[in-house]
Amino acid sequence: MSEKKIMLELKDMTKKYPNGDGVEHIGLQVNEGEIVTLLGPSGCGKSTILRTVGGFLDVTSGDIEINGRSIIHLPPEKRPTAMVFQSYNLWPHMNVYENLAYGLKLRKMPAEEQKTRITEMLDMVGIPGMEKKFPSQLSGGQQQRVAIARSLLLKPELLLLDEPFSALDAKIRHQMREELKKIQQNLGITVLFVTHDQEEAMAISHRIVVMNKGKIDQIGSPADIYDNPGTLHVASFIGEMNFIESEGKTIAIRPEDITVLPEGQGDLEGEVRTIMLLGHYVVLTVQQEENVIKCNIDRAQSETLQVGDRVSLKLGKHTVFDRAQE
Numbered sequence: 460m461s462e463k464k465i466m467l468e469l470k471d472m473t474k475k476y477p478n479g480d481g482v483e484h485i486g487l488q489v490n491e492g493e494i495v496t497l498l499g500p501s502g503c504g505k506s507t508i509l510r511t512v513g514g515f516l517d518v519t520s521g522d523i524e525i526n527g528r529s530i531i532h533l534p535p536e537k538r539p540t541a542m543v544f545q546s547y548n549l550w551p552h553m554n555v556y557e558n559l560a561y562g563l564k565l566r567k568m569p570a571e572e573q574k575t576r577i578t579e580m581l582d583m584v585g586i587p588g589m590e591k592k593f594p595s596q597l598s599g600g601q602q603q604r605v606a607i608a609r610s611l612l613l614k615p616e617l618l619l620l621d622e623p624f625s626a627l628d629a630k631i632r633h634q635m636r637e638e639l640k641k642i643q644q645n646l647g648i649t650v651l652f653v654t655h656d657q658e659e660a661m662a663i664s665h666r667i668v669v670m671n672k673g674k675i676d677q678i679g680s681p682a683d684i685y686d687n688p689g690t691l692h693v694a695s696f697i698g699e700m701n702f703i704e705s706e707g708k709t710i711a712i713r714p715e716d717i718t719v720l721p722e723g724q725g726d727l728e729g730e731v732r733t734i735m736l737l738g739h740y741v742v743l744t745v746q747q748e749e750n751v752i753k754c755n756i757d758r759a760q761s762e763t764l765q766v767g768d769r770v771s772l773k774l775g776k777h778t779v780f781d782r783a784q785e
């Protein structure tokens with residue numbers, strides 16, 4: 460495997476708005492060809508970071524480097540970045556071709572080359588032949604494809620995407636994710652992606668940066684973050700998780716990591732409260748002292764159980780948190 464090259468680096472970057480909100484001490488390295496996602500609840504500072512990288516916001520302190528060079532004093536158009544906002548920002552009075560050609564004209568690309576590249580790009584983003592349509596004649600998904608095409612035509616080294624798919628319905632959103640991954644691989648481009656949707660982050664990213672209240676909680680691969688959450692916030696934000704209070708500690712364990720056994724054979728004793736069939740598997744809830752614990756079991760096992768049965772839970776992979784530390 461080739462050596463990883465750091466493309467983007469945020470060095471102890473702080474951005475404070477006059478009212479005191481913002482992000483603090485952000486340290487992050489993004490390698491060339493990587494998709495890294497900023498993930499966290501609304502207001503945690505994801506867009507703030509993206510805008511400082513794109514050059515739409517000044518930093519308060521710290522530095523941002525691209526290919527080892529500080530970029531914080533460069534205006535957006537001098538940075539090797541392109542940003543796609545949540546609202547597509549297409550010009551309504553221009554058709555698709557004109558929207559796409561605008562930036563190329565500014566760069567004085569010959570008209571013939573513009574045409575070739577726009578045709579190719581519309582093909583790549585899956586909307587060939589749409590040149591003559593106006594934004595108002597396109598669906599949300601098609602407009603977003605045009606917005607992505609427009610930013611890719613500028614051949615940015617780093618593509619910044621702020622919740623690009625959040626306005627789309629679930630089916631189109633899934634399709635767009637797949638296509639973005641393909642385009643990213645084909646072009647070998649580096650992507651900094653923002654979402655508050657943990658499933659989207661897991662599906663799309665090489666690495667995820669989980670944020671909370673203006674700070675980074677954890678950086679890791681989707682599997683790292685899922686298997687070894689570093690904080691209670693990460694544990695509760697990613698996937699389904701039980702929090703079992705026991706002897707002053709909190710045990711975080713996923714429903715799929717619990718085995719339901721006959722009374723006396725596991726780690727914790729409880730009583731079956733509900734049994735819910737969810738297709739190919741069954742969710743059982745078990746009352747254990749003050750805890751209500753969700754467990755995933757298979758259908759065959761669920762048929763041997765009834766509400767009110769005493770059972771024992773064997774805990775598989777889990778993380779123990781000290782409540783006081785959080």
Ligand SMILES: Nc1ncnc2c1ncn2[C@@H]1O[C@H](COP(=O)(O)OP(=O)(O)OP(=O)(O)O)[C@@H](O)[C@H]1O
Binds near residue numbers: 478480506507655
């Ligand atoms: N221009 C601004 N002036 C003052 N405060 C701001 C400004 N923009 C954002 N904030 C505040 O900074 C914090 C981070 O905002 P930011 O937009 O980065 O969050 P976000 O993670 O992108 O949220 P969302 O998921 O809702 O888009 C929030 O508390 C927000 O209210």
Ligand SMILES: [Mg+2]
Binds near residue numbers: 505506507
């Ligand atoms: Mg935002």
